Amino acid sequence: MIETLLAGLDAALRIDTFVWISGGLLLGMLMGSLPGFTTSMGMSILVPISFLVGDPLIGIPFLIGVYKGGIYGGSVPAILISMPGTGASIATVFDGHELTKKGQPRKALEMGLYASVISDLFSDVFTLVMIIPVAAIVLGFGPPEIASVMFLSLVIIAVTSMGPVVKGLLMLCLGIWFGFVGADPFSGMPRYTFGTNELYDGFHLIPMLIGLFALPEIFNAVKEGDISGSSVGRFVGERLRLDELKKSLRTICRSTVIGTGVGLIPGLGQPIAAMMGYIAAKNASKHPETFGKGELDGVAGAEAANNAVNGPTMVPLLTLGIPGDAVTALLLGAFMMQGLRPGPTLLETNGEIVFAILIAMVIANFLFLVLGYISIPLFARVVTIKRSLLIPVTIMLAFSGTYLARSNPFDIVTLIGFGLVGIAARSAKFDVAPMVMGFILGRELEYTFGQTLALAGTDWVRFALTERIGMTAVVLATPIVGVLLGVRMSKFRQRALKGGQA
Amino acid sequence: MPAILFLFGIVLFRLSVVHAQYPEKPLTLVTPFAAGGSSDLNARVFTSFLSDYLGQAVLIKLVPGQAGQKGTLEAARSASDGYTLLFTDNYRDQLHKYTFRNDAYDTNRDFVPVARVNYGQIGIIVRADGAYETWAQLEADARARPSEISMSHSGLWVALFVPMLQLMKDLDLSFKMVPYRGGGPAKAALLAGDADVSMAFPATVVADVEAGLIRVLATAGSERILEGVPSFAEIGLSPTTGYIHRVVMAPIDIAEGRLRILREAFAQMQGEEAYHRMMTQLGENTEYLDGADYEAVRIQQSNDYQELAQSLLDQ
Amino acid sequence: MIPRQTDIRFTGIVFILAVLALLFSSQLIVDPPIPLTTDLLAMSPRVFPFLILLGMVLVALIFLLCEARLGAFKTINSMEKDYRTSRNFWRQIVFLIITITCALLLNRLGFITTMFLLMTSTSVLVGNRSLVQILCISILVPVSFYIVVTHVLRTALPEVDVVQRILMPVTQLLPSF
Numbered sequence: 001m002i003e004t005l006l007a008g009l010d011a012a013l014r015i016d017t018f019v020w021i022s023g024g025l026l027l028g029m030l031m032g033s034l035p036g037f038t039t040s041m042g043m044s045i046l047v048p049i050s051f052l053v054g055d056p057l058i059g060i061p062f063l064i065g066v067y068k069g070g071i072y073g074g075s076v077p078a079i080l081i082s083m084p085g086t087g088a089s090i091a092t093v094f095d096g097h098e099l100t101k102k103g104q105p106r107k108a109l110e111m112g113l114y115a116s117v118i119s120d121l122f123s124d125v126f127t128l129v130m131i132i133p134v135a136a137i138v139l140g141f142g143p144p145e146i147a148s149v150m151f152l153s154l155v156i157i158a159v160t161s162m163g164p165v166v167k168g169l170l171m172l173c174l175g176i177w178f179g180f181v182g183a184d185p186f187s188g189m190p191r192y193t194f195g196t197n198e199l200y201d202g203f204h205l206i207p208m209l210i211g212l213f214a215l216p217e218i219f220n221a222v223k224e225g226d227i228s229g230s231s232v233g234r235f236v237g238e239r240l241r242l243d244e245l246k247k248s249l250r251t252i253c254r255s256t257v258i259g260t261g262v263g264l265i266p267g268l269g270q271p272i273a274a275m276m277g278y279i280a281a282k283n284a285s286k287h288p289e290t291f292g293k294g295e296l297d298g299v300a301g302a303e304a305a306n307n308a309v310n311g312p313t314m315v316p317l318l319t320l321g322i323p324g325d326a327v328t329a330l331l332l333g334a335f336m337m338q339g340l341r342p343g344p345t346l347l348e349t350n351g352e353i354v355f356a357i358l359i360a361m362v363i364a365n366f367l368f369l370v371l372g373y374i375s376i377p378l379f380a381r382v383v384t385i386k387r388s389l390l391i392p393v394t395i396m397l398a399f400s401g402t403y404l405a406r407s408n409p410f411d412i413v414t415l416i417g418f419g420l421v422g423i424a425a426r427s428a429k430f431d432v433a434p435m436v437m438g439f440i441l442g443r444e445l446e447y448t449f450g451q452t453l454a455l456a457g458t459d460w461v462r463f464a465l466t467e468r469i470g471m472t473a474v475v476l477a478t479p480i481v482g483v484l485l486g487v488r489m490s491k492f493r494q495r496a497l498k499g500g501q502a
Numbered sequence: 503m504p505a506i507l508f509l510f511g512i513v514l515f516r517l518s519v520v521h522a523q524y525p526e527k528p529l530t531l532v533t534p535f536a537a538g539g540s541s542d543l544n545a546r547v548f549t550s551f552l553s554d555y556l557g558q559a560v561l562i563k564l565v566p567g568q569a570g571q572k573g574t575l576e577a578a579r580s581a582s583d584g585y586t587l588l589f590t591d592n593y594r595d596q597l598h599k600y601t602f603r604n605d606a607y608d609t610n611r612d613f614v615p616v617a618r619v620n621y622g623q624i625g626i627i628v629r630a631d632g633a634y635e636t637w638a639q640l641e642a643d644a645r646a647r648p649s650e651i652s653m654s655h656s657g658l659w660v661a662l663f664v665p666m667l668q669l670m671k672d673l674d675l676s677f678k679m680v681p682y683r684g685g686g687p688a689k690a691a692l693l694a695g696d697a698d699v700s701m702a703f704p705a706t707v708v709a710d711v712e713a714g715l716i717r718v719l720a721t722a723g724s725e726r727i728l729e730g731v732p733s734f735a736e737i738g739l740s741p742t743t744g745y746i747h748r749v750v751m752a753p754i755d756i757a758e759g760r761l762r763i764l765r766e767a768f769a770q771m772q773g774e775e776a777y778h779r780m781m782t783q784l785g786e787n788t789e790y791l792d793g794a795d796y797e798a799v800r801i802q803q804s805n806d807y808q809e810l811a812q813s814l815l816d817q
Numbered sequence: 818m819i820p821r822q823t824d825i826r827f828t829g830i831v832f833i834l835a836v837l838a839l840l841f842s843s844q845l846i847v848d849p850p851i852p853l854t855t856d857l858l859a860m861s862p863r864v865f866p867f868l869i870l871l872g873m874v875l876v877a878l879i880f881l882l883c884e885a886r887l888g889a890f891k892t893i894n895s896m897e898k899d900y901r902t903s904r905n906f907w908r909q910i911v912f913l914i915i916t917i918t919c920a921l922l923l924n925r926l927g928f929i930t931t932m933f934l935l936m937t938s939t940s941v942l943v944g945n946r947s948l949v950q951i952l953c954i955s956i957l958v959p960v961s962f963y964i965v966v967t968h969v970l971r972t973a974l975p976e977v978d979v980v981q982r983i984l985m986p987v988t989q990l991l992p993s994f
Contacts, residue, residue, distance in 0.1 A: 184862035322686035343709035428824035450860035
């Protein structure tokens with residue numbers, strides 16, 4: 001094992017690998033910062049290039065660079081114009097955009113970068129070192145466990161949302177319901193489609209995100225009327241100070257653990273890691289009322305968690321040849337086109353290549369740091385543009401981002417529909433975060449719930465108590481956790497109200 | 503007088519256009535499958551070679567969704583000028599009409615096969631360290647404990663589900679079917695112990711068999727593919743059960759001449775060494791069949807699935 | 818608008834829609850044409866929606882009852898009427914109408930034209946008075962975006978023949994990827 005590791009190290013430390021990874025990172029960052037242009041779309045366009053390169057040690061790290069860059073890139077529009085580029089940046093919007101409004105976009109972007117790099121580094125090293133045990137853990141999570149963890153997460157998200165618990169739960173149910181529109185995951189039968197073909201595909205996440213987060217901001221600007229004089233800030237704002245970063249180190253560590261944990265459980269994904277990281281940061285903070293109003297810790301919590309998911313996600317692919325999501329499915333295709341067949345024997349036959357790729361992932365983080373640092377001032381310049389010019393560009397990006405995601409004109413209708421929902425929810429003081437998470441996870445929850453029913457068969461009591469004790473434990477613990485957190489959150493809220501924040 | 507000359511000119515122009523070389527611009531292959539999946543990869547390989555033989559690029563248009571209905575509908579509605587083709591498989595072509603209510607198209611009425619690109623033969627797999635060493639043992643246990651042995655599959659009405667359904671119908675067995683999102687997760691479920699049996703194409707589990715993780719109990723067809731592993735015909739199933747045929751189709755009104763050009767291109771492509779090599783690298787065979795010859799297979803598949811659907815409705 | 822009233826209305830609408838969805842579930846959710854036993858089909862399409870809609874109805878009821886106890890239903894707000902005639906309100910309505918119209922016309926008019934219309938009207942609505950700025954940004958930004966997306970990223974955007982032909986000289990100058 002050590003020999004293979006060293007051989008892999010030797011293979012990875014090449015100048016052309018570095019160059020190609022950097023290229024991938026840059027492309028990924030640019031594509032990720034373009035709302036609607038999802039990482040998997042970008043990667044599928046670039047897979048042929050990775051194949052033409054001919055060398056798996058260049059082609060695969062290139063794609064991984066694109067992937068990593070893309071996740072960070074998604075945080076840029078989320079912070080600057082309140083438009084999450086991907087589902088992973090959903091929790092970054094909450095505090096990231098508020099920081100921009102306060103004139104500190106550069107701080108927010110830099111915090112996002114450092115948090116992402118630190119957590120990604122640790123998660124990749126963890127994966128590299130623990131790849132065999134991790135593979136066993138991943139296999140141990142079957143549908144019942146995944147379903148129960150999702151259930152727990154959704155309840156936590158609903159209970160800790162802004163506003164009373166009842167509102168959070170209502171938005172959660174509403175979000176899950178939006179996920180029902182379209183094809184039933186088991187039989188493919190249309191649900192709530194009213195016979196139309198457009199709704200048969202269901203709503204897409206990107207127009208929903210853009211509609212819920214970006215359109216209300218634009219709408220507010222229109223409401224204000226004459227904003228021709230103002231810009232969000234005259235300067236890009238100060239740099240992130242070292243002491244500010246140090247204050248958030250604890251959050252970053254916590255989020256790294258959370259993100260890595262989420263990455264181990266197949267099917268959960270980055271949005272849930274980001275939300276959990278954010279909520280954990282809020283909960284652990286001494287001043288949770290500042291969250292949602294421009295708290296750097298919030299950005300750190302979200303961004304660290306969503307990047308830490310990357311490492312473990314690769315494990316089922318590399319050890320068993322099983323892709324966990326769209327991105328790893330593309331990577332699998334890229335591997336196969338290079339003549340490698342990921343599977344249990346890959347580690348034995350081409351071990352050095354596997355380790356080389358993992359090491360390249362680790363190295364990519366350092367390159368990521370450098371490239372990100374250079375590009376942030378350029379990105380942050382965006383906010384110095386006059387708002388009356390920025391807003392029209394934002395709405396153009398909203399429309400085009402929506403169209404890019406699926407080339408489906410109906411998505412524009414989704415965009416505006418959810419824009420209206422976002423505007424209504426804002427004025428009624430309902431938090432849209434539980435709704436979005438309900439939408440993202442609702443389908444998975446239904447699927448894993450159905451799989452659990454199928455596995456349990458008729459004797460489900462025995463199934464729950466003997467075979468799947470883990471699932472039972474989590475399900476029983478969920479209402480307890482929900483109540484405890486709910487009580488804690490309402491105490492914070494009352495304290496905030498008393499503190500003069502009416 | 504000028505009007506007559508003008509009309510004459512137009513007629514000459516139109517005639518010249520008709521006799522121009524087809525194809526004059528890139529073709530689109532509508533691929534109603536998920537990105538990165540085996541069908542996507544298959545398509546990418548053969549379209550890159552086919553482009554050389556047609557003289558124009560064949561571009562893949564991925565249209566996933568609704569179990570392939572969305573892409574099929576798009577292809578059915580496209581112009582029959584020979585510039586839009588459909589990549590599909592036999593389950594979608596002949597079975598899905600019974601399992602999905604779809605009035606918008608009828609695959610038999612709307613499409614004609616250009617060529618069958620390749621086929622796959624499914625196999626029954628179990629864990630190597632599990633209780634079953636032969637098919638006979640599994641069959642006996644399934645009879646003793648109906649609906650208790652769980653089988654993981656990749657989704658209703660597709661490649662891992664349908665052969666099992668036919669097996670259950672023909673041999674009068676019943677298994678507990680647990681759905682997963684694709685062949686990979688289904689295999690993972692088997693390895694994790696959540697499921698007792700599964701199905702897979704032998705090429706996709708070669709590495710697992712070598713590593714001693716998975717055992718193949720039977721394979722589709724009338725002859726054996728692997729040593730010591732019985733074929734479906736030997737265990738009492740129809741020799742046509744468990745095949746997936748990957749086919750390229752064209753809208754049915756396509757001009758005779760254009761269809762011929764397409765079919766010839768596919769035939770010529772079979773002579774290319776690099777094409778065979780790449781497909782083998784993907785783990786697929788290149789058992790090509792011309793569209794006209796595939797019609798017979800299509801009819802036989804149609805009969806099979808009509809029977810299957812009828813038996814399910816009757817029970 | 819007083820927040821209390823808005824969130825009651827919001828919840829009320831959700832409650833009514835959820836009840837309707839529950840009552841009409843047989844029309845809204847289609848059954849598979851081939852009936853399958855529980856051995857084969859993991860879960861009927863109706864089960865989960867039923868659970869979630871039930872949850873929605875219960876939660877909405879709890880919220881409405883709590884608010885009723887706090888007496889929120891009785892407040893009337895006269896400020897609302899004034900708001901409806903103010904310029905702010907009309908600006909918002911106009912913005913929504915323009916956005917919806919552009920959404921519907923995107924395919925017909927093509928990307929660049931629609932974005933031009935959308936951006937000019939939004940610029941005016943947010944108070945930009947400089948015609949030069951408005952025209953520059955509404956023409957240059959969509960055009961450059963279109964070129965980048967279709968040529969560099971090789972992704973399609975809806976566009977009309979006329980505009981594509983106008984752009985041909987520019988696109989031919991660019992290096993192809």
